[in-house]
Amino acid sequence: MLLNTSVALAIGLGWTLAQAAGTQNVAAATAAGPANVLQLSASGQAEAPQDLLTLTLATTREGTDAAAVQGELSQAVDQALAVLRKDVQAGQMEVHTGEFSVLPRYDREGRINGWQGRASVVLQGRDFARITQAAARASAMSVAGMGFGLSREQRERLEGQAQAQAIARFRAKAGEIARAFGLGDYTLREVSVSSDEQGDAPRPYGLNRMAMAAAAPVAPPVEPGRGIVHVTVSGSIQAR
Numbered sequence: 070m071l072l073n074t075s076v077a078l079a080i081g082l083g084w085t086l087a088q089a090a091g092t093q094n095v096a097a098a099t100a101a102g103p104a105n106v107l108q109l110s111a112s113g114q115a116e117a118p119q120d121l122l123t124l125t126l127a128t129t130r131e132g133t134d135a136a137a138v139q140g141e142l143s144q145a146v147d148q149a150l151a152v153l154r155k156d157v158q159a160g161q162m163e164v165h166t167g168e169f170s171v172l173p174r175y176d177r178e179g180r181i182n183g184w185q186g187r188a189s190v191v192l193q194g195r196d197f198a199r200i201t202q203a204a205a206r207a208s209a210m211s212v213a214g215m216g217f218g219l220s221r222e223q224r225e226r227l228e229g230q231a232q233a234q235a236i237a238r239f240r241a242k243a244g245e246i247a248r249a250f251g252l253g254d255y256t257l258r259e260v261s262v263s264s265d266e267q268g269d270a271p272r273p274y275g276l277n278r279m280a281m282a283a284a285a286p287v288a289p290p291v292e293p294g295r296g297i298v299h300v301t302v303s304g305s306i307q308a309r
Contacts, residue, residue, distance in 0.1 A: 079112070084125035106245055106305055106306070107306050108303060108305050109246065110304075111238035113230075113233070113235035114297055114298060114299045115298055116227065116295050116298070117296060120219065121195060121216070122220060124200055126189060126211065126284070127213035128187070128211065135184040142186045145209040146188050146209075146210075148209035151222035153209075155232050158194075161195055162192060164191070166190055166195075168187060202216045211253070217268060218296060227296070228300060232300045232302040234300070238302075255307060256306065256307050260305050262300065268295070279308060
């Protein structure tokens, strides 16, 4: 009876060890993942003249009374908007208020000895002449900055071109790599597409309000650069 029990235990132990070894082999195969998986990326780009102008008008005020400074800023903004609204046209020139702040000014002892404020109005659109001429007529504020970019329509067009280029390069590179490893074809496992736009940095202007008041209204010169859209396609393939 004891012998039979020992034999049964030995058989059971052997089966358990075999089962454990089989489980480990399956787990190892699962952990190893699919074979011949490669990571790669490719990019494309397209460029065109920047067709969107963003122009900022600003003014500053100082005084000993915060409410008075705020009132002067509000008046300047209202005067500028009254002039600018006459030239507003969807897509060509749009206007909105920007920064508006009134902050305390301190003396050497850290006591408030006055107030200083700044307000701005932003003009944006594709009609450069309309924007700059309107800005020149808004004499209550002066040009504080200017920047160029791509309109939504222009960016979408360039992004489509750059994306088609990036995808074609990705597919060509995937085929070349698969063949270099002696494999004839590949399947796409995962892919991601990202894009970004590059262009000229905004240009600051140092004209002050007194200088603008003394001079005749003159539209500031503008010269846009070129906008570039980059698209990158990244992903993994399985060569076979």
